[in-house]
Amino acid sequence: MKRDSRLSGVLHVLLHMAQKPGPFTSETLAKAMDTNPVVIRRIMAGLRDLGYVRSEKGHGGGWTLACDLSKVTLRDVYIALGSPTLLAMGNRTEAPDCLVEQAVNAVLDQAFHDAEALLLARLGEVTLAMLSDDLRKRLGSRKHQGMSAHHG
Amino acid sequence: MKRDSRLSGVLHVLLHMAQKPGPFTSETLAKAMDTNPVVIRRIMAGLRDLGYVRSEKGHGGGWTLACDLSKVTLRDVYIALGSPTLLAMGNRTEAPDCLVEQAVNAVLDQAFHDAEALLLARLGEVTLAMLSDDLRKRLGSRKHQGMSAHHG
């Protein structure tokens, strides 16, 4: 199944933004992500609504970080995206009349729920600040090679 | 994202089959699942190749269980389906040049991997026999109401 990469994408954007003050236009960010400005605006909309970033129109406008990076976890970002489906598998039908289906659903639901809970817990353990620190370390260990964070 | 229900579906089929000797035609099973016979053959193909079920052509043919239900776990069934993608989310790109993307991938991969491992472990804990027992309990507790396992 085709996998949803919005979380990966929006984290990429946020990390880019955390490296320097901004603001960043959707077009700039889109180029760094090799995608379309409208896609950037779409995945950022939820973050804006929750106050994690700010967007301004007109000359000199664009996107700015508006939160304490050490207070926002990847789970928060995931939720800001609208909590998209985590698992690629699901039950054929929910609340079926068929007892066979009920038995199957019961055991699968348990396994699915556990896996989702673990994934959300893991995402909840990592803040944007931690991610940004990790990036800075990666950048640092490449400095002596004269390379930058941006794409070549 | 649209979720893959093949595991749910094939378990439903196997559980139906575990309730009485068979053989069952694809058409019979398809009716119980409210789907198409070809879909049944498709999701059963992997199980047949691994010897969990047998299929016979011609008059009186159809599908038969061919394994010890207490030896086959839901994980085995999942693998028989060809180990389809478990998570609906993934990284934008694998092995990217961009350090930002690498930092994002690193943390997400860890979380994704843990969740997948847990899900597979949970599926590995449940055998088809356990599932069948659970179903029989559900059937038993409805007997006094004069209901059957099949759809109304």
Next chain:
DNA sequence: AATAATGTAACATGTAAAGTTACATGAAAC
């Protein structure tokens, strides 16, 4: 006013599961 940005709707594309059609193959019944 002109320009540069976001906001958003509408539409196109890509991908994978699910559903369907068609037909070849093989086994049993007659």
Next chain:
DNA sequence: GTTTCATGTAACTTTACATGTTACATTATT
């Protein structure tokens, strides 16, 4: 041995959804 009933499988259609794109309204700066 031919008819019937079953699986096996390829090819195509449908559906769902993320992604990509176009178009245009809105708003802020110059």
